[in-house]
Amino acid sequence: MFKFLILVFLACFLTACSTIPSTPRNTENVCAIFKQKPSWYKASSAAYKKWGVPVSIQMAIIHQESHFVADAAPPSGFFSWLGFGSSAYGYPQAKDETWSDYQSKSGNTFASRDNFAHACDFIGWYSQTSFQKLGVQKNDARNLYLAYHEGHGGFKRQTYNEKPWLLTVSNKVAQRANQFQQQMRACGLQ
Numbered sequence: 001m002f003k004f005l006i007l008v009f010l011a012c013f014l015t016a017c018s019t020i021p022s023t024p025r026n027t028e029n030v031c032a033i034f035k036q037k038p039s040w041y042k043a044s045s046a047a048y049k050k051w052g053v054p055v056s057i058q059m060a061i062i063h064q065e066s067h068f069v070a071d072a073a074p075p076s077g078f079f080s081w082l083g084f085g086s087s088a089y090g091y092p093q094a095k096d097e098t099w100s101d102y103q104s105k106s107g108n109t110f111a112s113r114d115n116f117a118h119a120c121d122f123i124g125w126y127s128q129t130s131f132q133k134l135g136v137q138k139n140d141a142r143n144l145y146l147a148y149h150e151g152h153g154g155f156k157r158q159t160y161n162e163k164p165w166l167l168t169v170s171n172k173v174a175q176r177a178n179q180f181q182q183q184m185r186a187c188g189l190q
Contacts, residue, residue, distance in 0.1 A: 023068050030059050030180040031187035033068070041189065043117035051124025056184060057141045058123045060177035061148060064169065065093035070114040091119035098151075102126070123148070130155070141177035145170045 026032040034041040044055040065088075066072035072093060074086045087096040090113025094102070099122070103109050106125050111118040130136040130147040134155055138144070147155040149166060160166050184190045 023070075027063060027068055030056065030183045031189065033059070034189060037116075040116050044120045046117070047120035047124040050121065051128045052138045053124045053127040053144070054139060054177070054181065055190060056180035057127075057139070057144060057177045058120050059180050060141055060173050061123055061145060062091050062119060063176055064145070064173050066091050070116070090114045091116055092122050094119075094122055098126075142170045142174040145173040 024033040024036050026036075041055070044058050047053065047058060048055050062068060068091065070091060071089070072091070073089050074093075088094065089096075089099075092113060094113055099111075099113060102122050102125055103111055106121070108118065108121060111122070113119060113122075126148060127136075127138055127144050130144055130152065131138055133152050134147055136143045136147055136155075143155075146160045146166070149170070150159050154160070160170070181190070
């Protein structure tokens with residue numbers, strides 16, 4: 001009986017370990033990412049079909065925000081202890097309030113920020129909202145990222161112009177989206 005319980009425990013432990021999301025080995029090559037994680041291509045393609053935001057842009061935003069780490073969160077420290085920290089979490093680094101807004105308005109009530117398919121859908125939804133509210137085109141990675149980072153109100157007020165570092169990051173996101181698009185063409189994914 002004792003051996004049986006040990007075997008059951010080990011089986012449960014190994015099953016739990018195998019379901020823990022892992023970061024792709026090569027986060028610089030979207031083809032390598034999709035080869036390692038085919039379900040991610042399926043998820044990002046579904047978000048593209050639903051919202052019209054290219055897979056390469058979704059992946060570039062997730063790369064920038066979390067480097068494909070499911071439970072990514074801003075560093076905690078003194079300021080977060082005082083209540084000044086960010087609630088950003090997961091693949092999309094979405095804040096609590098924005099994520100709740102997405103859940104209620106998209107109908108994806110049980111969505112989770114550490115679920116890759118939900119993160120892609122969120123980015124598509126947020127970009128669609130940016131298009132509707134701000135006129136940002138869905139293939140404009142730079143401005144989609146600025147609206148994503150600053151929020152729609154901040155983008156409208158052009159708060160990003162006060163943050164030279166953010167302008168640099170948004171250009172980097174646009175370059176990565178182009179790089180990912182070229183890689184996808186080369187490996188026949190889009």
